[in-house]
Amino acid sequence: MIGTRAIAATAALGGIGLGIVVFRAGAAVPPSFLDSGFGSGLLPQCVGGALVVLSALWLLESVRGASVPVTFAAREVFRPVVLTALFAALLVNLELHLLPFYPTAAAFVFLSAVLLGARSRRGLLLAGLAALGSTLLVWVVFTQIFLVILE
Amino acid sequence: MIADLAASFGTILMPHPLALIVLGTVLGVIVGAIPGLNGGMLVALSLPLTFGWDPLNAICLLVGEYVGSIAGGLVSATLLNIPGSPSNLMTTLDAMPMAKRGQATRALQLGVVASFIGGMVSWVALVTLSPPLAAFALRFGAHEYFALVFAAMALIALLSNGSMVRGLIAGVLGILAALPGLDPVTAQTRLTFGFDSMLGGFDLLAVLIGVFAVSQLVADAAPPKAVEIVRIRSGGLAVGLRDFVRSWFNLLRSSVIGTWVGILPGVGGSVGSIMAYAAARGMSRNPSEFGKGSEEGVLASEAANNATIGGAIIPMITMGIPGSIIDVILIAALTIHNIRPGPLLFDTNPEIVYGFMSTLLVANVVMLVFMLGALRFLARLMDVPKTYLVPVLLIFCLIGTYAVNNRLFDVWTMLAFGLIGLGFRGLRLPIAPFVIGFILTPLGEFNMRSALISSEGNWLDFFTRPIAGVFMVMGLALLAAPAVSALVKRRRARLAGTTPAPDG
Numbered sequence: 001m002i003g004t005r006a007i008a009a010t011a012a013l014g015g016i017g018l019g020i021v022v023f024r025a026g027a028a029v030p031p032s033f034l035d036s037g038f039g040s041g042l043l044p045q046c047v048g049g050a051l052v053v054l055s056a057l058w059l060l061e062s063v064r065g066a067s068v069p070v071t072f073a074a075r076e077v078f079r080p081v082v083l084t085a086l087f088a089a090l091l092v093n094l095e096l097h098l099l100p101f102y103p104t105a106a107a108f109v110f111l112s113a114v115l116l117g118a119r120s121r122r123g124l125l126l127a128g129l130a131a132l133g134s135t136l137l138v139w140v141v142f143t144q145i146f147l148v149i150l151e
Numbered sequence: 152m153i154a155d156l157a158a159s160f161g162t163i164l165m166p167h168p169l170a171l172i173v174l175g176t177v178l179g180v181i182v183g184a185i186p187g188l189n190g191g192m193l194v195a196l197s198l199p200l201t202f203g204w205d206p207l208n209a210i211c212l213l214v215g216e217y218v219g220s221i222a223g224g225l226v227s228a229t230l231l232n233i234p235g236s237p238s239n240l241m242t243t244l245d246a247m248p249m250a251k252r253g254q255a256t257r258a259l260q261l262g263v264v265a266s267f268i269g270g271m272v273s274w275v276a277l278v279t280l281s282p283p284l285a286a287f288a289l290r291f292g293a294h295e296y297f298a299l300v301f302a303a304m305a306l307i308a309l310l311s312n313g314s315m316v317r318g319l320i321a322g323v324l325g326i327l328a329a330l331p332g333l334d335p336v337t338a339q340t341r342l343t344f345g346f347d348s349m350l351g352g353f354d355l356l357a358v359l360i361g362v363f364a365v366s367q368l369v370a371d372a373a374p375p376k377a378v379e380i381v382r383i384r385s386g387g388l389a390v391g392l393r394d395f396v397r398s399w400f401n402l403l404r405s406s407v408i409g410t411w412v413g414i415l416p417g418v419g420g421s422v423g424s425i426m427a428y429a430a431a432r433g434m435s436r437n438p439s440e441f442g443k444g445s446e447e448g449v450l451a452s453e454a455a456n457n458a459t460i461g462g463a464i465i466p467m468i469t470m471g472i473p474g475s476i477i478d479v480i481l482i483a484a485l486t487i488h489n490i491r492p493g494p495l496l497f498d499t500n501p502e503i504v505y506g507f508m509s510t511l512l513v514a515n516v517v518m519l520v521f522m523l524g525a526l527r528f529l530a531r532l533m534d535v536p537k538t539y540l541v542p543v544l545l546i547f548c549l550i551g552t553y554a555v556n557n558r559l560f561d562v563w564t565m566l567a568f569g570l571i572g573l574g575f576r577g578l579r580l581p582i583a584p585f586v587i588g589f590i591l592t593p594l595g596e597f598n599m600r601s602a603l604i605s606s607e608g609n610w611l612d613f614f615t616r617p618i619a620g621v622f623m624v625m626g627l628a629l630l631a632a633p634a635v636s637a638l639v640k641r642r643r644a645r646l647a648g649t650t651p652a653p654d655g
Contacts (some may be wrong), residue, residue, distance in 0.1 A: 007577070113539050
C-alpha cells in the first residue's frame with residue numbers, strides 16, 4: 001500500500017510552499033491610486049497567508065493521525081497514471097505539430113482501451129471500432145459543423 | 152407573473168426546446184445510472200455544444216440533464232449498491248436490500264415517483280419564492296453582495312464532508328485559482344508569472360471540465376472493484392397510488408427539507424437526502440427497518456435529493472449564488488451567453504427566469520415517464536464497460552475545451568485541473584468549496600473593492616449596513632462555530648472528568 005499520512009503530510013507541505021509563493025507574488029504587485037484600502041496584491045497575500053496557516057493545521061492533523069487516511073494500492077494508480085501520460089503525450093503532439101491530430105487521437109483511444117482491459121480479439125476489434133468511430137464523429141461534428149480546426 | 156410563466160410554457164413546449172428537454176433528461180438519466188459517470192461531467196461536457204445556441208435552448212438541455220442525472224443515480228444505487236451521485240448515497244441503504252429480496256422493480260418505481268414528487272414540491276418553491284427573493288436582493292449593493300459571498304463560502308466550508316480545515320483549504324485553493332490574470336478594478340497583472348497566456352486567467356469551462364469530467368474519467372481508469380449486480384426479474388407496475396398516499400407526510404417533509412437545503416449555497420443533494428433520511432427514521436414507527444430495506448427510507452432520500460434541484464436554482468437566479476455545484480456550471484452557461492444571473496435577471500431577461508421554471512417542471516415529467524417506462528433498459532446499463540467510454544469521453548473533453556477559445560493553453564488547463572480534481576479525491580478534499588470559491592471570487596472581490604472605493608476605505612460599513620452586517624456576522628459565526636463547539640465540549644468534559652472525543 002502506498003503511504004497514508006505521509007501523502008497527506010506531503011500535500012500539506014506543498015500547500016505551505018504554494019502559499020509562500022503566492023504571498024510573495026502578491027507582495028510584488030505595485031500599489032495603485034485606485035486601491036482605497038485594498039490593493040490588487042492584497043488578496044493574493046491574504047490567500048497565500050491563509051493557505052500557509054491552513055496547510056500547517058492540515059499537516060498537524062496528518063501527523064497526529066486525525067486526518068482521514070489516504071489508502072490505495074500501487075496497482076490502482078498504474079492505469080490512471082499511464083492514461084494521463086498518454087493523454088499528455090497527445091497534447092504535446094498537438095502543441096508541437098508532430099503528427100496529424102485525428103490519427104493520433106484514434107491511436108490514443110485504441111491504446112487507452114487496451115490499457116483499460118480490451119485485450120481479447122473481440123476487445124481489440126471493439127477498441128478499433130471505438131477509435132475510428134469516435135474520431136470520425138469528432139471530425140464531422142467539430143470541423144464540418146462547428147468549423148473548429150485543430151491544425 | 153402567471154402570464155409570463157404561461158408564455159414560457161408555450162415557448163418551451165414547441166418542438167425544438169421540448170426535444171432538447173427530452174434529450175437532456177434522457178441523457179442525464181442514462182449518465183446518472185452508469186456508475187463512474189455523473190451529472191456534473193455531462194453538464195460540463197455539454198456546455199461547449201451550446202455556445203451558438205439560443206440561451207433558452209441551452210437551459211432546456213442543461214436543466215434536463217441536471218434533473219435526469221440526479222434521478223438516474225437511483226438505478227445504480229438499487230442494483231449495484233453504488234450511488235450514481237453523492238445525492239443517492241442514502242438510497243443505497245434501503246434500495247439494495249429491497250432489491251436483494253426480489254423487490255428491485257418496486258424499489259426503483261418508489262424512488263422514481265418520490266423523485267418526481269420532490270421535484271414538483273421544489274418547483275412550487277421556485278415559482279413562489281424567487282420573485283420576492285429577487286425583489287429583496289434588488290436592495291443589495293456592493294457591500295451586501297460581498298457579505299453574502301463571504302457568508303456563502305463560510306457555510307460551504309463548514310458543511311463540507313470531512314474536517315473544516317480541509318473544506319477551508321479547498322475553498323482557498325478555489326479562490327487562488329480565480330486570481331491569476333488582470334485585476335478586476337485596476338487591470339494590473341498578478342500571479343501570471345510572466346506568461347501571456349495567463350493574462351485572461353484560467354478559462355472557466357476548462358476548469359469545470361477538468362475538475363468534473365477529466366478527474367472522474369481518469370479515476371475510472373483504475374481497475375473496477377468486483378460488484379454484485381441485482382437483476383430486475385419482472386416489468387410492469389409494482390407500486391400503486393396507495394403506496395404514496397400512506398407516505399404523504401414523509402414525502403412532503405422530505406421534499407421540503409430537500410428544497411431548503413438546496414437553497415443553501417453549495418450544499419447540494421447529498422446533505423438534503425441525509426437530513427431527510429434522518430428525519431424519516433426519527434419519526435418512523437419502524438425505525439429498526441431503516442438500513443434493511445425500508446420503503447420509507449427510499450422515499451425520503453429520493454424525494455429530498457430531487458427537491459434540492461429547484462431549491463438550488465432559487466439563489467442562482469435571484470442572487471447569482473450557486474445553490475449546488477452543478478449550478479456553478481449553469482452560471483457558467485449563462486455567463487457564456489452574456490447573461491448575468493441575479494435580481495436584475497427578472498427585468499433584463501425574464502424569459503430566462505421563467506425558462507428555468509417551466510423547463511424544470513417539464514423535465515420532471517419527462518424523467519417520470521422515461522424512467523418508469525425504461526427501467527429494464529436502464530438496468531442493462533449496469534453492464535456498460537468503461538473500457539471504451541473513458542478514452543472517447545476524454546477526446547470529447549479535449550475538443551470541447553479547445554473549441555471555446557481555440558487555445559491549447561485551455562486544454563492544458565483542463566488537464567491540470569483534472570489532476571487537481573483527482574488529487575482532491577485522493578486526499579479527501581471536498582470539491583464543492585473549490586468550484587464555488589472559483590466562481591464566486593470575481594464577484595466577491597469586485598464588490599468588496601467597489602464597496603471600499605465608495606466608502607473611502609472604511610471597513611466598518613460592511614458591519615453597519617443592516618443586510619451586509621447580518622451576513623458578515625453570520626459568516627464569522629460559521630467560521631468560529633467549530634472552534635467554539637470544541638472549546639465547549641472540552642470544558643464540559645473537564646467538568647465531567649472525562650476526555651472529549653476528537654472532531655473530524
